[in-house]
Amino acid sequence: xxxxxxxxxxxxxxxxxxxxxxxxxxxxxxxxxxxxxxxxxxxxxxxxxxxxxxxxxxxxxxxxxxxxxxxxxxxxxxxxxxxxxxxxxxxxxxxxxxxxxxxxxxxxxxxxxxxxxxxxxxxxxxxxxxxxxxxxxxxxxxxxxxxxxxxxxxxxxxxxxxxxxxxxxxxxxxxxxxxxxxxxxxxxxxxxxxxxxxxxxxxxxxxxxxxxxxxxxxxxxxxxxxxxxxxxxxxxxxxxxxxxxxxxxxxxxxxxxxxxxxxxxxxxxxxxxxxxxxxxxxxxxxxxxxxxxxxxxxxxxxxxxxxxxxxxxxxxxxxxxxxxxxxxxxxxxxxxxxxxxxx
Numbered sequence: 001x002x003x004x005x006x007x008x009x010x011x012x013x014x015x016x017x018x019x020x021x022x023x024x025x026x027x028x029x030x031x032x033x034x035x036x037x038x039x040x041x042x043x044x045x046x047x048x049x050x051x052x053x054x055x056x057x058x059x060x061x062x063x064x065x066x067x068x069x070x071x072x073x074x075x076x077x078x079x080x081x082x083x084x085x086x087x088x089x090x091x092x093x094x095x096x097x098x099x100x101x102x103x104x105x106x107x108x109x110x111x112x113x114x115x116x117x118x119x120x121x122x123x124x125x126x127x128x129x130x131x132x133x134x135x136x137x138x139x140x141x142x143x144x145x146x147x148x149x150x151x152x153x154x155x156x157x158x159x160x161x162x163x164x165x166x167x168x169x170x171x172x173x174x175x176x177x178x179x180x181x182x183x184x185x186x187x188x189x190x191x192x193x194x195x196x197x198x199x200x201x202x203x204x205x206x207x208x209x210x211x212x213x214x215x216x217x218x219x220x221x222x223x224x225x226x227x228x229x230x231x232x233x234x235x236x237x238x239x240x241x242x243x244x245x246x247x248x249x250x251x252x253x254x255x256x257x258x259x260x261x262x263x264x265x266x267x268x269x270x271x272x273x274x275x276x277x278x279x280x281x282x283x284x285x286x287x288x289x290x291x292x293x294x295x296x297x298x299x300x301x302x303x304x305x306x307x308x309x310x311x312x313x314x315x316x317x318x319x320x321x322x323x324x325x326x327x328x329x330x331x332x333x334x335x336x337x338x339x340x341x342x343x
Contacts, residue, residue, distance in 0.1 A: 046078065047075065047078060047079060047080040048078055048079050048080070048106050048107065048309060048313065049079075049080045049082070049103075049104075049105045049106045049107075050073050050079055050080070050081050050082070050105060050106065050107045050108075050109055050309070051082045051084070051096070051097070051099070051100030051103070051105040051107070051108045051109070052069055052070075052073065052081055052082065052083050052084070052108075052109045052110065053084045053086055053093045053096040053097060053100075053108075053109075053110035053111070054066050054069075054083070054084070054085050054086065054110070054111055055086050055088060055093070055110075055111045055112065055113050055136075055137070056085060056086055056087050056088040056113075057085060057087075058088060058220075058221050058222055058249065059221060059222070059247060059248070059249040059277070059279075060248070060249070060279045060281070060343060061247065061248065061249075061277045061279055061297065061299050061343070062299075064279075064299040064300070064342075064343035065111070065135075065136060065299035065300075065301065066083075066085075068299060068300045068301055068302035068303075069081075069109065069135070069301070069302040069305060070083065070302070071302055072302030072303045072305060072306040073109075073302065073305070073306055073309075077306060079306070079309075082100065082103070082105065084096035084099075086113060088113060088188070088220075089113065090112075090113040090114055090117060093110060093112065093113055094118075094121045096110075097110065097121050097122075097125065098121060098124065100125075100130070101124055101125055101128050101130060104128070104130075105130060106130070107130065107131050107132075107133060107309055107312075108125055108130055108131070108132045108133070109132075109133045109134075109135055109305060110132070110134065110135070111134070111135045111136040111137050112134065112137045112138070112139050112191075112192070113137075113188070113191065114188070114189075114190045114191055115137070115138060115139050115140050115190055115191070115192060115195065116139070116140050116190065118139045118140075118143055118146065119143050119146065122139075122143065122146035122147065123146060125146075126146055131148040131312060132146065132147040132148055133147065133148055133149055133150070133151065133305060133308060133309070134147050134149070134150040134151070134152070135150070135151050135152055135301055135305060136151075136152045136153070136192070136193075136299075136301065137152065137191055137192035137193060138150055138152075138192040144320070148312070148318065149308055149318050149319060149320055149321070149322065150320065150321050150322070151301050151304050151305050151308060151321075151322045151324070152192075152301060152322075152323070152324065153193075153297045153298060153323065153324055153326060154196070154323050154326075155192055155193050155195070155196025155197050155200070155297075156196040156197075156199050156200040156203075157196075157200060158196065158197055158200060158276060158295045158296075158297060158326070159196060159197040159198060159199060159200020159201040159202075159203070159204075160200040160201070160203060160204060161200075161295050161328050162197070162200070162201050162204075162244060162274050162276070162293065162295050163200065163201045163202075163203065163204025163205060164204060165274070165293045165295075165328060165330070166180075166204070166242065166272075166274060166293075167204060167207075167208065169272075169292070169293070177210060178210065179210050179212065180208075180210060180211045180212065180241050180242060181212050181214055181237065181239050181240055181241045181242070182205070182211060182212065182213045182214065182240075182241065182242040182243075182244060183213070183214050183215050183216070183217075183233050183237060183240050183242075183243055183244070184198070184201070184213060184215070184216040184217070184243075184244045184245075184246070185217060185218075185219040185226055185229060185230065185243065185244070185245040185246060185250045185251075185254055186198060186216055186217065186218045186219065186246055187218065187219070187220065187221040187246040187247055187250070188218065188220055188221055189218050193246065193247075193276075193297070194218075194246060197246050197276060198216070198246075201244060214233075214237050214240070215233060215236070215237065217229045217232075217233065219245070219246075219250040219253065219254070220250075221246070221247050221249055221250060222249055222250065222253070223249045223250065223252045223253040223256075224253060225250070225253065226245065226249065226250030226251065226252065226253030226254045226257075227253030227254065227256050227257045228253070228257075229250075229254075230243070230253065230254035230257035230258065231257040231260070231261070234257065234258065234261045234263075240271055241270075241271065241272060242271070242272045242273075242274065243258075243265075243271055243272070243273050243274070244274045245273065245274070245275050245276070246276050247275070247276050247277045247297075248275050248276070248277040248278070248279050248281070248282040248294070249277075251273060251275040251282060251291065252281070252282075254273075255273065255285075255290065255291075258271060265290050265291070265292075266285075266288075266289045266290040266291060266292055267289040267292060267331065268289060269290075272292045273290070273291045273292050273293075274292060274293045274294075274295070275291055275293070275294045275295070276294065276295045276296075276297055277294070277295075277296070277297045277299075278294045278295070278296040278297065278327075278329055278341075279341075279343055280338070280341040280342075280343060282294050283329055283334050283337070283338055283341060284338065286329050286330065286331060286334045287331060287334050287335060287338060289331055292330065292331075293328065293329070293330050294328075294329045294330075294334075295326075295328050295329075296326040296327045296328065296329065297326065298324040298325065298326050299343065300324065301324055304322055304324060308322065
């Protein structure tokens with residue numbers, strides 16, 4: 001009887017070992033196509049290898065910007081793209097760029113978290129002979145020899161357009177000389193968009209002695225921070241006339257805080273809202289009348305980046321800057337563009 005039990009136990013053990021072996025073999029078998037596919041792409045010398053470090057994914061605008069680059073720099077278009085999300089941290093971008101350098105990519109593309117602090121890592125890229133293309137945001141002017149070209153929006157011009165619209169609107173309403181209390185929700189401090197939009201708007205504001213910028217606070221380009229800062233500003237300044245919010249995500253949060261304070265915005269409210277980026281959700285609020293003006297920042301920059309790289313591949317000279325086209329949206333013109341807005 002004991003002998004039969006021993007034999008039965010051994011048979012069960014052999015069956016279990018066989019099943020484990022088959023499971024492991026099956027698992028490895030499933031991974032082989034993925035390994036072969038990656039190997040095939042890496043061995044294709046016709047593909048232009050690009051390392052792309054995105055600053056983050058903090059907004060609809062940013063995810064659209066990322067998708068634009070990914071679609072334009074696809075394998076079908078002759079590129080092999082290595083993508084890294086820095087999650088708003090400069091140290092993550094520096095690490096990613098160093099990784100691209102070690103992998104000997106053909107080009108490095110990145111949207112810098114801030115304008116300063118890139119000299120060391122970009123010098124490493126330059127020494128390695130890898131051209132660097134900035135997108136959307138810029139770095140300090142003193143480091144301009146460390147990158148090949150830049151593709152994006154004229155942020156200072158965007159700030160100017162916001163100020164010019166406000167001056168026009170005040171004159172149209174017969175309030176050109178009226179006292180105006182303004183608060184500004186800034187984006188990430190020292191980013192190109194924050195610096196440019198701030199400088200452009202202030203350039204117009206300085207021409208109007210009756211415009212009073214009560215406070216400028218960073219909402220870090222996020223909805224939650226925009227709401228938090230706006231709630232604080234409403235308590236500190238009960239007589240706000242205009243909110244200049246440097247992106248739509250912060251605007252959404254600010255408008256929520258304003259509503260919770262029992263106030264209204266837009267053409268039928270007490271507080272005028274000027275926003276930036278012009279994502280579809282914001283443009284719908286422009287059509288509704290809740291946002292007065294939205295200055296476009298065009299995220300569809302991928303095709304222009306791809307074209308610049310192709311020029312460099314052909315040995316052609318490229319410009320130091322390339323600007324995408326942009327508009328200013330109000331209730332008067334927004335209906336003409338809403339249907340075609342994809343983001």
